[in-house]
Amino acid sequence: MSCHSPNNKSRSELKFKDTINIALAGNPNVGKSVIFNQLTGLSQTIGNWPGKTVERMEGQLEFLGYHFNIVDLPGIYSLSTFSLEEIVSREYVVSEEVDIIINVIDATNLERNLFFTFQLLELQVPMILAINQMDLLRKRNIDLDFKELEKIFKLPVLPVVAVHGTGVHQLLEEAIELVVYRHPHHHYNYRRRSSRESKHHGHHYYRVEHIHDKSKSKESMKKNFEFPELNQVKSFGKEVELKILNLIEKISEYQPFLSSHNYPSRFLAIKLLENDNEIIKIFETSEEGKSIVQLSKKYREELENLHGEDIHTIISLEIYSNIKKIIDLVLITKLKKSARKKTLIDFFDHLTTHSIFGYLVLIGILFGIYFFTFSIGDFFASLIDNTFIVWSNIIYAGFSENNVWVKIFWDGGVGGFFGAVGGVLVYVIPFFFVIEILQDSGYLPRAAFLMDRIMHSLGVHGKTIIPMILGFGCNVAACAGCRIMETEREKKISVALTSIVPCAATMTVVLGLVGRYLGFYWILILFMINLSVIFIVGRLLNKILPGQCTELIMEMHEYRVPNYKVIFKQTWVRSKEFIFKAMPIMLLLGIILEILLIFNALEPVNVILSPITVFWLGLPAITGVFLIYGILRKELTLVLLSILANSLNTSLLVLLTPVQMIVFSLVTMLYIPCFATIILIAKQTNWKYAAQISLLEIGLALLIGGVINFGFLIFTSF
Amino acid sequence: MSEESLTNKENQIKGTSLNKCLTECEKGEEVSVIRVNAGHNAKTRLANLGVVPGTKITKTKNAPFKGPIEIIVKGSSLVIGRGLASKIIVACKESCLN
Numbered sequence: 001m002s003c004h005s006p007n008n009k010s011r012s013e014l015k016f017k018d019t020i021n022i023a024l025a026g027n028p029n030v031g032k033s034v035i036f037n038q039l040t041g042l043s044q045t046i047g048n049w050p051g052k053t054v055e056r057m058e059g060q061l062e063f064l065g066y067h068f069n070i071v072d073l074p075g076i077y078s079l080s081t082f083s084l085e086e087i088v089s090r091e092y093v094v095s096e097e098v099d100i101i102i103n104v105i106d107a108t109n110l111e112r113n114l115f116f117t118f119q120l121l122e123l124q125v126p127m128i129l130a131i132n133q134m135d136l137l138r139k140r141n142i143d144l145d146f147k148e149l150e151k152i153f154k155l156p157v158l159p160v161v162a163v164h165g166t167g168v169h170q171l172l173e174e175a176i177e178l179v180v181y182r183h184p185h186h187h188y189n190y191r192r193r194s195s196r197e198s199k200h201h202g203h204h205y206y207r208v209e210h211i212h213d214k215s216k217s218k219e220s221m222k223k224n225f226e227f228p229e230l231n232q233v234k235s236f237g238k239e240v241e242l243k244i245l246n247l248i249e250k251i252s253e254y255q256p257f258l259s260s261h262n263y264p265s266r267f268l269a270i271k272l273l274e275n276d277n278e279i280i281k282i283f284e285t286s287e288e289g290k291s292i293v294q295l296s297k298k299y300r301e302e303l304e305n306l307h308g309e310d311i312h313t314i315i316s317l318e319i320y321s322n323i324k325k326i327i328d329l330v331l332i333t334k335l336k337k338s339a340r341k342k343t344l345i346d347f348f349d350h351l352t353t354h355s356i357f358g359y360l361v362l363i364g365i366l367f368g369i370y371f372f373t374f375s376i377g378d379f380f381a382s383l384i385d386n387t388f389i390v391w392s393n394i395i396y397a398g399f400s401e402n403n404v405w406v407k408i409f410w411d412g413g414v415g416g417f418f419g420a421v422g423g424v425l426v427y428v429i430p431f432f433f434v435i436e437i438l439q440d441s442g443y444l445p446r447a448a449f450l451m452d453r454i455m456h457s458l459g460v461h462g463k464t465i466i467p468m469i470l471g472f473g474c475n476v477a478a479c480a481g482c483r484i485m486e487t488e489r490e491k492k493i494s495v496a497l498t499s500i501v502p503c504a505a506t507m508t509v510v511l512g513l514v515g516r517y518l519g520f521y522w523i524l525i526l527f528m529i530n531l532s533v534i535f536i537v538g539r540l541l542n543k544i545l546p547g548q549c550t551e552l553i554m555e556m557h558e559y560r561v562p563n564y565k566v567i568f569k570q571t572w573v574r575s576k577e578f579i580f581k582a583m584p585i586m587l588l589l590g591i592i593l594e595i596l597l598i599f600n601a602l603e604p605v606n607v608i609l610s611p612i613t614v615f616w617l618g619l620p621a622i623t624g625v626f627l628i629y630g631i632l633r634k635e636l637t638l639v640l641l642s643i644l645a646n647s648l649n650t651s652l653l654v655l656l657t658p659v660q661m662i663v664f665s666l667v668t669m670l671y672i673p674c675f676a677t678i679i680l681i682a683k684q685t686n687w688k689y690a691a692q693i694s695l696l697e698i699g700l701a702l703l704i705g706g707v708i709n710f711g712f713l714i715f716t717s718f
Numbered sequence: 719m720s721e722e723s724l725t726n727k728e729n730q731i732k733g734t735s736l737n738k739c740l741t742e743c744e745k746g747e748e749v750s751v752i753r754v755n756a757g758h759n760a761k762t763r764l765a766n767l768g769v770v771p772g773t774k775i776t777k778t779k780n781a782p783f784k785g786p787i788e789i790i791v792k793g794s795s796l797v798i799g800r801g802l803a804s805k806i807i808v809a810c811k812e813s814c815l816n
């Protein structure tokens with residue numbers, strides 16, 4: 001996997017360029033990605049965190065003479081070990097790679113957002129608080145006292161309206177200030193600059209003159225950075241605090257250990273108390289560490305007995321009570337809060353979660369996705385296919401038809417390229433576009449809300465419906481969407497289920513064959529079979545995979561008008577990922593297939609496959625090769641079949657019996673995810689699992705196809 | 719609405735704090751969390767999201783077919799699977815005041 005590895009950009013190189021590495025952190029849906037997009041534009045890359053299946057978004061920009069490298073961390077609520085995202089985030093934030101955190105906070109949801117801020121504070125990394133959606137808050141006649149906030153946190157706190165780009169670049173100025181120019185032993189004094197108040201976008205500030213003053217190297221400053229002392233704000237109630245102080249003391253005595261990691265001792269103490277597996281693992285490497293773990297265990301039990309609550313609840317309560325104090329200080333309610341008026345947004349919310357209309361809307365959206373992806377994709381697909389045919393004729397006019405190299409290069413390489421563009425990419429791009437709209441508007445959690453109950457019988461909670469809905473357009477993109485699942489187990493079940501959902505390409509086969517020649521009811525029957533396969537696979541994986549089905553806990557955001565900038569950029573970034581990661585493999589495969597075809601190596605394939613295709617499924621022998629091609633592009637099975645019929649001057653009706661049509665369509669629907677999907681399953685999980693899922697689906701497809709074939713045989717023989 | 723006020727009346731008459739699970743609440747009822755009897759992971763997750771004892775929450779939606787429920791907690795709306803919701807013990811506001 002050509003992961004984008006963050007570590008490899010050699011540190012020495014960075015020193016010279018004066019790079020500032022920023023980590024954007026915050027809850028999900030607080031406008032982090034909007035800020036990220038505003039800052040980095042199109043210079044983004046999506047990769048995976050090394051060795052993890054968590055997505056890593058990274059972007060660059062130049063600003064005020066500095067090079068900024070910004071990593072958009074996954075949206076999380078806490079720094080515990082609930083999900084991989086949380087572990088990845090906290091390990092990254094304390095690593096050498098991060099100079100400063102920008103914590104994006106949703107002003108309309110201050111209390112919950114500050115909970116995460118408090119966790120970040122414990123990591124003692126230079127930090128800026130960016131309070132987003134201030135416009136919305138002010139609309140509600142509420143304001144925040146930023147002076148007071150900076151006084152409390154002793155860190156820069158800035159108002160931002162990300163969707164308009166207001167205040168976004170000030171964050172970077174503040175970052176320069178904090179990382180480069182801040183005197184190490186000088187606490188952040190509250191200073192107000194005119195630049196912040198006047199929210200203009202120009203960048204001519206008094207600080208420009210400092211830019212070439214590189215006498216203060218960033219590196220030395222960062223090491224000396226003294227995180228503000230926030231005991232006043234952070235300390236817990238007496239019982240808990242005393243235990244934490246004791247643990248800190250023990251940890252600090254344990255010198256050899258301290259040098260080997262980056263976590264501050266207070267963070268470690270809290271996490272030990274919280275029974276955090278990852279942290280305990282670090283400690284349990286030595287006897288001394290083990291004794292600290294034992295002590296923390298004793299403390300935990302004492303606290304739990306005292307409060308009659310588990311430790312997480314106790315600590316969360318402490319943090320929330322600290323937050324409450326802050327909120328009381330900074331929240332300015334200008335007028336009496338008026339009762340919220342019923343708005344259009346509420347109406348949509350009501351409609352889409354309604355027990356009848358909600359499902360109708362859901363079905364409508366499914367058809368919508370399918371229709372949109374299909375109609376746009378189809379238009380460009382035929383355009384591209386025709387171009388290829390025209391060019392092919394020109395090429396072959398110039399060369400002999402039997403020139404092997406031309407065949408390999410043109411039919412295999414170029415043909416493979418056109419196949420990938422015309423067959424997959426044109427569907428994938430409009431599809432990513434719809435996904436982004438659905439995601440950004442906030443609809444998808446509503447679908448999860450409606451479907452939770454049903455999905456539970458498949459061993460996953462309602463969220464899985466999100467990638468599955470997407471699967472109706474394109475399995476490839478949808479499998480990439482499975483990253484939203486929290487646990488490894490849910491991810492595994494979700495990708496498997498998603499890969500069986502009939503995508504737009506599969507639908508062309510079903511519609512073009514069964515729909516056209518046998519009628520609508522047969523399509524319905526095929527769909528029912530497909531749905532039951534999804535059900536069976538879900539039940540099966542639920543049984544096989546270790547662990548238990550977790551309950552749905554999901555934030556349901558208000559609807560909002562999608563931000564077109566974000567949508568276009570995200571569509572492009574995702575398409576780019578597909579173009580550069582999945583397409584090269586497809587090209588290679590096209591060339592290999594062409595070579596096999598030239599040497600007639602596929603004829604034996606038909607023969608080898610004939611026990612399955614001819615005997616078991618009752619299909620013509622030639623379909624063996626078609627099905628192989630179908631792995632590359634599912635609709636190729638039908639395309640090749642039509643070409644064959646044309647060359648024989650017959651119609652498909654002569655070529656295939658109705659039963660064969662049904663079996664052929666069904667097998668195409670189920671037998672294996674397309675190659676690009678397999679690649680993405682592997683990316684989300686691992687290659688072994690991708691292979692297992694493919695085999696499972698082949699098995700199921702053959703089983704069902706065979707049963708139908710023999711069922712009809714027996715039925716008709718009576 | 720009438721049903722809701724009836725229950726509240728009943729509670730007041732009884733004069734006891736009537737604990738019940740979140741699933742039993744009426745739509746639109748404001749309650750305060752007494753206890754979360756869930757497993758370790760779910761409990762941590764809920765605590766992170768602000769569902770801790772003492773928090774006031776409002777139940778806003780019931781998904782059809784005994785699906786999940788939606789609550790408002792600390793200004794944000796949260797969807798919780800029904801199985802988990804039934805493990806969240808709450809007391810209605812009136813009875814808390816008494």
